[in-house]
Amino acid sequence: MVTRSLTLKDESATRALGTQIAALLDVGDVVRLFGDLGAGKTTLARAVIEALTGEADAPSPTYTLVQTYETDAGHVLAHADLYRLDDEDELEELGLDEALEHGFTLIEWPGNAPSFAPPDRLDLSLTETEVGVREARLEGHGRWEGLIGEF
Ligand SMILES: Nc1ncnc2c1ncn2[C@@H]1O[C@H](COP(=O)(O)OP(=O)(O)OP(=O)(O)O)[C@@H](O)[C@H]1O
Numbered sequence: 001m002v003t004r005s006l007t008l009k010d011e012s013a014t015r016a017l018g019t020q021i022a023a024l025l026d027v028g029d030v031v032r033l034f035g036d037l038g039a040g041k042t043t044l045a046r047a048v049i050e051a052l053t054g055e056a057d058a059p060s061p062t063y064t065l066v067q068t069y070e071t072d073a074g075h076v077l078a079h080a081d082l083y084r085l086d087d088e089d090e091l092e093e094l095g096l097d098e099a100l101e102h103g104f105t106l107i108e109w110p111g112n113a114p115s116f117a118p119p120d121r122l123d124l125s126l127t128e129t130e131v132g133v134r135e136a137r138l139e140g141h142g143r144w145e146g147l148i149g150e151f
């Protein structure tokens with residue numbers, strides 16, 4: 001595991017981090033987005049989605065739990081929000097494993113499905129340190145151990 005901490009001084013810095021992550025994603029990768037309500041998980045996920053699909057105002061999958069996209073490069077991009085996942089057994093129905101065969105997955109509230117931790121993954125934790133400012137802690141696993149130095 002390789003770790004790194006970054007200060008995101010405003011929302012555009014969080015979005016820029018999302019754009020950087022998007023450029024590094026490869027088939028089979030998972031980005032788990034940890035953080036409290038309002039920490040910036042969806043803000044970051046939207047930037048990833050915009051970079052890869054051109055979709056600027058991606059909806060938050062709060063009720064649908066998962067929203068899937070096709071990227072401009074023809075990959076599947078799944079954006080999941082597990083806040084309302086009642087039972088980890090329901091995870092299979094969301095098709096996140098399938099998405100990984102053809103693309104990549106972003107997950108908000110991954111703590112509700114702790115067993116979903118594929119090997120090539122970026123665990124990213126966002127914390128509000130001041131109004132408008134976030135601390136991002138990046139933890140690279142598998143392929144992402146070698147990518148943490150890019151940030
Ligand atoms: N540096 C920052 N990075 C990200 N968002 C910020 C930042 N500063 C302020 N914000 C604001 O914080 C809010 C983050 O909301 P967002 O929906 O992204 O959080 P979330 O972690 O997805 O919350 P939830 O758990 O409810 O889904 C937005 O209103 C955004 O404008």
Ligand SMILES: [Mg+2]
Binds near residue numbers: 041042081108
């Ligand atoms: Mg959210």
